[in-house]
Amino acid sequence: MENNRRKFLKIVSHSLGGVLAAGIAAPLVGLGIHPWLKETVYGTEDFINLGKLEDFPIGIPKKMNVTSSKMDAWNVFEGLVMGSVWVLRKEDNSLSVFSVNCPHLGCGINWGEEEKQFLCPCHEGIFDINGKVVSGPAPRSLYSYETKIENDNVLVNYKKLI
């Protein structure tokens, strides 16, 4: 008899304790995973202006800072340098805009003026002027960004890597 009473008390305690714990955990987990549910850091412009087309020499990649507005949780930063890109203006005035990060492990790559190639200093990755892998460990050609020219201004979509 006594034993049954105890058993019952234990079951009720466990169940009510479980209900309580679940009730507390639900909102806590909901809040905790907020960064999965909503973008907390993001650039606020799609296409970012990098400057006039004539400022880019034909056939020589030029490194440019990408300056834009950025939302960082509650803050808005106007005119913040978000990163940089390599811009290559070709003969026909078309553009290639490459990420400065090596597709191998993300080191910053440089333009070798003498070699006329992109060089990654970390593991001696080498890319040609069109971003194709020449040698080294990189699994793919350089990442690039969508670009367009409007009123002689070079615009780049810095949000999406291609």
Add this chain to the structure above:
Amino acid sequence: MASKFGEWIEDRTGLSKLLKTALDEPVHGGAKWSYVFGSGLVFLFILQAVTGILMASYYSPSSTAAWGSVYYLQHKTSFGWFVRGLHHYGSSAMMILALVHMFQVFIFGAYKKPRELNWISGVILLLCLAGFGLTGYLLPWDQKGYWATQVATNIMGTIPVIGKYIKILHQGGADYGNFTITRFYTLHVFLLPLSLVFFLFIHIALFRKHGVTPYWKMREDVLRDRVDPFWPDQILKDVVFALGMYAALAGVIFWTGGAELQAPADPASNYLARPEWYFLFLFELLKYCQGKYLIVGTVIIPGIALAFLFVLPFIDRDASRYPSKRIPFFGAVFSGLTGAVVLTVLAMHHDSRDIHIIHQREEAEKQAARAVKLAEKGIPPTGGLSIFLHDPVALGEKIFKESCIGCHKVGGEGGDNGPDFTNFGSREWVAELLKNPRDQRYFKETGLMPPIKLPDESLLDMAEFLLSQSAGLVNQNIERVERGKGLVLKGTCVACHPMGNKDMKKMAPNLTDYLSETWLKEFLRNPADPRFYGTRNKMPAFDRLSDSQLDALIQYLFSLSKDRTLVSEKQEKRKEEYVFGLTAPRTSIHFKDRS
């Protein structure tokens, strides 16, 4: 498999043995509902800890970032408002429960030998709770917390000799700033929790050593013979109580919409600060201790009360726990309690009847709602307060209070030389003006315009037409406009008021584009222009205001009635430049207060 794993864990850790020792505590005299308060406090403390830890991952302790981060938590995250509400109301619940627990211990005489240290550690825990409340209030860096905490740090400053230094140490400097937040944050999330856990450990260990203190009438043999195990008999009651408290908290949070977040702290404002309810009696006490007696309220009376609590187990040495044998102590404790309750009620009573406080509360709510609205577009790195710098309505209100409120009333405040601007520019305001220009609210006996003797509906038609000339009249009624147009143009209005040509001059103000942005701007610049009041003008010209100041003032005037939107041509243009919500027209705020 599971049992094998369990055995392995048990063999290596002794976990279940430990749990058994922890939970098989005998409860002498039987499990009781009256014992749930202590464990209820432990539950609430754990709740405060988990909600606090989670909130800490969203909070940014600096004078520029704090408000923004709390705003983000409250308005932009899922459940953030609920978790913050739990933490906020949980602190009040802890305070209430701690007082109940303490009075129960006092009434049961549970502080008596050999439990003196248990009582003392309990008093220290109560002080820790007060410290949590005090330090947590400031962290959102909103108006309420900022100004209320000023009172607390100023009280520190009244302590003789060392007060000044203690104050500087807490503030992290001579004035409030970044270090005030980091220090209060450190106290709130590191020092106080560590102290609380330390003393809680002692408190519970001593409780386990000495056992429960039952009702004083319980006979010795019952106490000896009836023994319930802590688990599950007492724990079930504790869990039910915890569940009840959690449900009540959730209810309060849903009912109130969570903890309040007021507008960002503005050191330039003159906010009437009020502390959290459990400090109200101290606050009220200070009203009666002024000048050189201030120290009586800030240091001497609280000091005596605290000293009494600390020495109580040593002065009440009679072994009997019967209340009738402890009348002087009951007298002392309950007169102290009565004093605190009376002071609290007095403080609340005063505030509920003080027109300044009521007005300020309404104002604070409006400001808070506006701040939240403005913050939506992102808060500049210069901090929460700077969102207002980009808000023409707020700037306009400031200019109005500097330049206009001497003559014009808004919401019952201000002078009465000029028309009352409450609900200015609304349909009703214009219609009432037409009905009786010499009314107290308008031009009084100086008004030269004759009242228009038409039914109210027709007056509203005329108002609709007059206002429809400026952009931004909401829910325009075309039929009314047409009817009003007929009444105005065919009636006697145009005998005195020019209409249709904005440069035309007659004896009364030109009503072309009446109350539009440009009309208001030109009027404010020179009301004595022949297009307006001419030689009969009594209002000073505000040509010293810059273009943007005039814009802001007009935006504010537009915001005074719900009939006008704040969208103007200029803002429409800015809307086109609007890129990804960034340069969104901060001015087109359709501000609604909560009422």
